[in-house]
Amino acid sequence: MKKIIKNAIIVTLDKENTIIRNGQLEIQDNIITYVGEMRDSKGQIIDAGGNIIMPGFVNTHCHLAMTLFRGYAENSNFNNWWYDYMRPLEDKIELGDCYYGATLGILELLKNGVTTVADFYLHPEETARAVNDTGIRAHIGIGAITGREVVGEEYLDGEVEKISINPLIKPILYAHSLYSCDESHFQELNKYAAKHHLVKSTHVSETLTEVGTIDQKTGMTPIAYLESLGFYDTPSVLAHCVHADVGDIEILAKYPVTVATNPSSNLILGSGIAPLYSFVKHNINVSIGTDGAASNNNLNMFKEMYLADNLQAGVLNQAQALTTVDSLKMATLRGAVALGYDNLGRLEKGYLADIIMIDISKPNMQPLNDIHSNLVNACESNNVVMTIVDGNIVYDHGEWKCGVDYQDIVDHCNRIINRIDG
Numbered sequence: 001m002k003k004i005i006k007n008a009i010i011v012t013l014d015k016e017n018t019i020i021r022n023g024q025l026e027i028q029d030n031i032i033t034y035v036g037e038m039r040d041s042k043g044q045i046i047d048a049g050g051n052i053i054m055p056g057f058v059n060t061h062c063h064l065a066m067t068l069f070r071g072y073a074e075n076s077n078f079n080n081w082w083y084d085y086m087r088p089l090e091d092k093i094e095l096g097d098c099y100y101g102a103t104l105g106i107l108e109l110l111k112n113g114v115t116t117v118a119d120f121y122l123h124p125e126e127t128a129r130a131v132n133d134t135g136i137r138a139h140i141g142i143g144a145i146t147g148r149e150v151v152g153e154e155y156l157d158g159e160v161e162k163i164s165i166n167p168l169i170k171p172i173l174y175a176h177s178l179y180s181c182d183e184s185h186f187q188e189l190n191k192y193a194a195k196h197h198l199v200k201s202t203h204v205s206e207t208l209t210e211v212g213t214i215d216q217k218t219g220m221t222p223i224a225y226l227e228s229l230g231f232y233d234t235p236s237v238l239a240h241c242v243h244a245d246v247g248d249i250e251i252l253a254k255y256p257v258t259v260a261t262n263p264s265s266n267l268i269l270g271s272g273i274a275p276l277y278s279f280v281k282h283n284i285n286v287s288i289g290t291d292g293a294a295s296n297n298n299l300n301m302f303k304e305m306y307l308a309d310n311l312q313a314g315v316l317n318q319a320q321a322l323t324t325v326d327s328l329k330m331a332t333l334r335g336a337v338a339l340g341y342d343n344l345g346r347l348e349k350g351y352l353a354d355i356i357m358i359d360i361s362k363p364n365m366q367p368l369n370d371i372h373s374n375l376v377n378a379c380e381s382n383n384v385v386m387t388i389v390d391g392n393i394v395y396d397h398g399e400w401k402c403g404v405d406y407q408d409i410v411d412h413c414n415r416i417i418n419r420i421d422g
C-alpha cells in the first residue's frame with residue numbers, strides 16, 4: 001500500500017538543496033513517488049506533525065560486531081589498540097558471537113537514523129543474518145578479512161553465496177590493509193571486482209606508522225602503492241586517508257574512488273585529522289563512516305558529520321572550509337554514490353525510500369533559523385523518531401519494528417564479552 005508522509009519539513013538534499021515546508025512525500029513499495037506540497041492522496045497516512053524528514057544516513061565504513069569491544073583499550077594509540085587488544089580479543093571470538101554483536105550494532109544504527117551500512121568483519125555470514133533479522137540495507141565485506149585467507153574466485157563465489165540471503169544485502173570486496181594483507185589479496189579482488197562489477201574497500205593511510213612501514217617496504221606512500229597494484233581502476237572506498245599528502249591527493253583525483261572519513265575513530269586512536277577540504281577541492285568523493293564501536297565508541301553519524309565539518313574549520317582557521325550541506329551530503333548522497341547507487345541519498349521522485357524523521361520539538365532543535373545547520377551542529381541522534389528502509393518502517397518512536405528482542409541481544413553480548421575477557 002502507498003505510504004503518505006504529510007505535514008513534514010522535507011530536507012531533500014537535491015541539486016538545489018531544496019527545503020519544502022509543510023510538505024508531503026509519497027512512497028509506493030520501496031520507491032519515492034512524490035515530493036512536494038501537501039495534496040489529497042489515498043494510502044497509509046504518516047503524520048510527521050511538522051517534523052523534519054531527510055534521507056537516511058549511509059555509513060560507509062563500519063565493523064558492526066565490534067560493538068562487543070565498546071570501551072576497550074581507551075587511551076591507546078592505533079598500534080597498541082590493534083595489536084595488543086583487538087587482535088587477541090578477536091582470536092577468542094567463536095562462531096555465533098558476531099551475530100549478536102552485529103545485531104546490537106544495527107539496532108544502534110537504525111535508532112540513530114542510519115539506513116545503509118557498509119560493514120567488514122569476521123564471520124560475514126553472521127552479519128548477513130543480523131541484517132536479515134533487522135531490516136537495514138547493507139553492503140557486507142568479504143575477502144581478506146584477517147589477511148590470512150587465500151582469496152581466489154572460488155573462495156569469493158562461496159562467500160557471496162553465504163551472505164546473499166536478503167535482497168537488501170550486497171557484497172563489498174575487502175582487503176583489510178596493506179600491512180595485514182599481501183599483494184595477491186589486492187590483485188585477486190581487482191579481478192573479481194572487474195568481473196562482477198563490485199565495489200572494493202580497504203583501510204589506507206590511517207596512521208603515520210603505516211606510512212613509515214609501507215615506505216620502508218616499497219619506497220612509496222600507502223596511497224601510491226595501492227595505485228601501483230591497480231586498486232583504483234574500479235570503484236573503491238578508501239577508509240581513513242588521514243595522512244594523504246599532496247601527491248596522494250593528485251593520485252586519488254584521477255580515479256573513481258571515495259574517501260570514507262572516520263573522524264571520531266581517528267581522534268580517539270590518536271591517528272590524526274584527514275584533509276577533507278583538500279579532497280573536496282580536488283573533486284574527490286568524500287563519504288562518512290563511524291568505524292567500529294571499539295574505536296569510536298558509538299555509531300552516531302550526527303557526531304561524525306559535526307566533526308567532519310568543524311575539524312576542517314578548526315585546523316585551517318577557516319570557518320567556511322566545508323559547509324553544513326557538504327557534511328550532510330557526505331553522510332547521505334555521497335555515501336550512496338560510493339557504494340554504487342544513482343537512486344539513493346536524496347528525497348526525490350524515483351529514489352529509494354530510505355528516510356528518517358527528526359523531532360524538532362526538543363529545545364536543541366529550536367528555533368529553525370538554518371535547518372541544515374541545525375541538523376549538523378545541533379541535532380542529536382536522540383532526535384531521530386522514525387527510520388524507514390526500503391519503504392518499511394523499521395524504527396518508530398523508541399521501538400524497533402523487526403521483532404528482535406533487544407534485551408536478549410544485550411544479554412548475549414554481555415555473556416560473550418564476559419567469556420572472551422574472563
Ligand SMILES: [Zn+2]
Binds near residue numbers: 061062063203239291
Ligand atoms: Zn575500520
